[in-house]
Amino acid sequence: MSEQFVYDALPMRVRFAAGSLRALADEMDHLGVRRALVLATPEQSDLAAEVALSLGRRAAGVFAEARMHVPVEVARTAREVAQRLDADSCIAVGGGSTVGLGKAIALESSLPIIAVPTTYAGSEMTPIWGLTENGEKRTGRDRRVLPASVVYDPDLTFSLPADISVTSAVNAMAHAVEALYAPDTSPIISLMAQDGVRALASAVPEIIADPTNRAARETALYGAWLCGACLGATTMSLHHKICHALGGTLDLPHAPSHTVVLPHVLAYNQDSAPQARAALSSALGGDEEAPATRLWDLIRAWGAPTSLHALGMKGDDIATVVAQVLARPYANPTPVTEEGLTGLLTRAWAGKPPPAS
Ligand SMILES: [Fe+2]
Numbered sequence: 285m286s287e288q289f290v291y292d293a294l295p296m297r298v299r300f301a302a303g304s305l306r307a308l309a310d311e312m313d314h315l316g317v318r319r320a321l322v323l324a325t326p327e328q329s330d331l332a333a334e335v336a337l338s339l340g341r342r343a344a345g346v347f348a349e350a351r352m353h354v355p356v357e358v359a360r361t362a363r364e365v366a367q368r369l370d371a372d373s374c375i376a377v378g379g380g381s382t383v384g385l386g387k388a389i390a391l392e393s394s395l396p397i398i399a400v401p402t403t404y405a406g407s408e409m410t411p412i413w414g415l416t417e418n419g420e421k422r423t424g425r426d427r428r429v430l431p432a433s434v435v436y437d438p439d440l441t442f443s444l445p446a447d448i449s450v451t452s453a454v455n456a457m458a459h460a461v462e463a464l465y466a467p468d469t470s471p472i473i474s475l476m477a478q479d480g481v482r483a484l485a486s487a488v489p490e491i492i493a494d495p496t497n498r499a500a501r502e503t504a505l506y507g508a509w510l511c512g513a514c515l516g517a518t519t520m521s522l523h524h525k526i527c528h529a530l531g532g533t534l535d536l537p538h539a540p541s542h543t544v545v546l547p548h549v550l551a552y553n554q555d556s557a558p559q560a561r562a563a564l565s566s567a568l569g570g571d572e573e574a575p576a577t578r579l580w581d582l583i584r585a586w587g588a589p590t591s592l593h594a595l596g597m598k599g600d601d602i603a604t605v606v607a608q609v610l611a612r613p614y615a616n617p618t619p620v621t622e623e624g625l626t627g628l629l630t631r632a633w634a635g636k637p638p639p640a641s
Pocket residue numbers: 455458459524
């Protein structure tokens with residue numbers, strides 16, 4: 285293990301239980317708040333209405349206008365609505381967009397946020413916020429945006445179809461993988477990362493076999509929590525730089541592109557990060573196989589995408605992404621070269637397995 289580390293614990297309260305959506309009033313009591321504005325996307329407005337109904341007078345109202353990348357106008361309107369309805373807190377029910385809106389509200393007001401995640405994205409465990417103004421996204425880290433409380437109810441994830449559960453799970457795993465070799469990793473993060481990947485990898489095939497399997501849904505959400513905590517505590521490397529370019533510049537779908545790229549980045553890094561390699565070998569199983577190969581095999585067996593070409597990327601775009609990723613240097617276990625990166629992306633684009641090592 286590494287003999288030197290800094291571990292800076294984030295003050296997060298987590299309530300985890302099937303059916304805990306019904307315990308939101310208790311959670312409000314615990315935080316000492318009276319009236320919450322319920323936040324959601326338009327797609328999840330029914331769920332938000334259900335939450336508001338179950339809270340009765342303790343719901344100030346519903347604001348179901350959360351959108352991707354948190355437009356600054358939406359955040360402003362939500363803050364005004366909260367004030368007008370005399371809300372002293374917000375409950376963000378949903379995925380990254382809704383939790384992101386909650387964070388944007390917390391950034392410029394003192395309203396505590398209760399996050400109720402319905403996906404495995406993990407944003408609820410991080411102090412990272414984002415706001416889009418005039419088409420440009422600003423992001424930052426600020427502890428003020430941390431939810432005061434996170435309520436994980438695995439029953440809410442039944443609505444995630446199996447295929448989205450798979451890519452959402454691999455997207456979560458990417459946080460654990462990069463946390464294991466992050467410059468600011470620590471022993472406690474390694475433990476969480478390893479168990480997070482193990483939990484997700486064991487739950488995914490069971491969810492595919494039966495999306496209503498409650499035990500599997502619990503295990504997956506537990507794994508997603510751990511992976512989110514890893515994301516909140518460390519600095520991400522090559523995988524996230526690549527996926528940022530794929531999403532931001534080429535507009536490829538978020539979780540599927542993470543799913544395709546992760547085994548290839550792991551193959552690129554695993555020999556330079558022996559502790560991460562050992563932790564992932566143990567978490568993913570697969571005997572003598574290198575974890576990158578094992579992960580690629582699993583993703584293929586789970587029926588998830590393995591090719592960027594199939595996600596709509598053109599061959600010419602490889603050079604664009606390489607140039608973008610090389611433009612700003614950052615920590616990564618294996619030095620990032622134009623040749624190495626081009627090889628990696630070419631294989632990921634064509635749907636080839638990562639090189640064995
Ligand atoms: Fe991510």
